[in-house]
Amino acid sequence: MKYSKKIGFAFLTLICCFSAAVCMAQLTAPFDILEINHTVKDYAVWRKAFDQDSTIQKANGMSLITVGKGLEKANDLSVVFMLADVAKAKAFVADPRLKDVMEKNGVISKPDISYFKIVRFNPEAKGTQWMTIVVPVKDFDAWLKVFDEEGTAKRTSEGMIDLAIGRGIDNPNLVYIVFDIKDLNKAKAAIESNEKKQTMMKSGVVGPPKIAVYNAAE
Numbered sequence: 001m002k003y004s005k006k007i008g009f010a011f012l013t014l015i016c017c018f019s020a021a022v023c024m025a026q027l028t029a030p031f032d033i034l035e036i037n038h039t040v041k042d043y044a045v046w047r048k049a050f051d052q053d054s055t056i057q058k059a060n061g062m063s064l065i066t067v068g069k070g071l072e073k074a075n076d077l078s079v080v081f082m083l084a085d086v087a088k089a090k091a092f093v094a095d096p097r098l099k100d101v102m103e104k105n106g107v108i109s110k111p112d113i114s115y116f117k118i119v120r121f122n123p124e125a126k127g128t129q130w131m132t133i134v135v136p137v138k139d140f141d142a143w144l145k146v147f148d149e150e151g152t153a154k155r156t157s158e159g160m161i162d163l164a165i166g167r168g169i170d171n172p173n174l175v176y177i178v179f180d181i182k183d184l185n186k187a188k189a190a191i192e193s194n195e196k197k198q199t200m201m202k203s204g205v206v207g208p209p210k211i212a213v214y215n216a217a218e
Contacts, residue, residue: 068214159183
């Protein structure tokens, strides 16, 4: 299996009170999320319009968890919502209105939209930088067993604190991992190491991982 060399990062910020809607203390697994990744022309312009749309978001059962800004490209955004109703969220995303709103407010890339069920969440993991890994596996439970055998202490020594584990809602064998990054250089070296590749192969990974790192948006 070939590993993705792309750690040209982008990601998720689950901080103590990311927003008025969702506070860290309120997040208890399991819960469903929607993640939208896209690029904007101007963050300030986009954010103003995005916040003005919050009433409609909430009406569709979507509570903002966070907005993350790309580590290398600050206009690469990751927007994460907690969902009260996945079907309502999917209808919201499919509505042509959303496409029109995005275009009017400077979204310049095709949105990458994913739905996950968070099955583990660590509210004690707090930081300013996060890494996400999304990867397909043969069997989620078999993958999780190997992940647990590797252990949190090992990952902590590699500069990564376990923050969240999820699985795809539409594809239950799609793994979603979130780490609180304490040392990015260590984390990158670990992810790209032969040891980590062998561990992931042992766990039943069947495709290259998508890896992203984001900082908290202001």
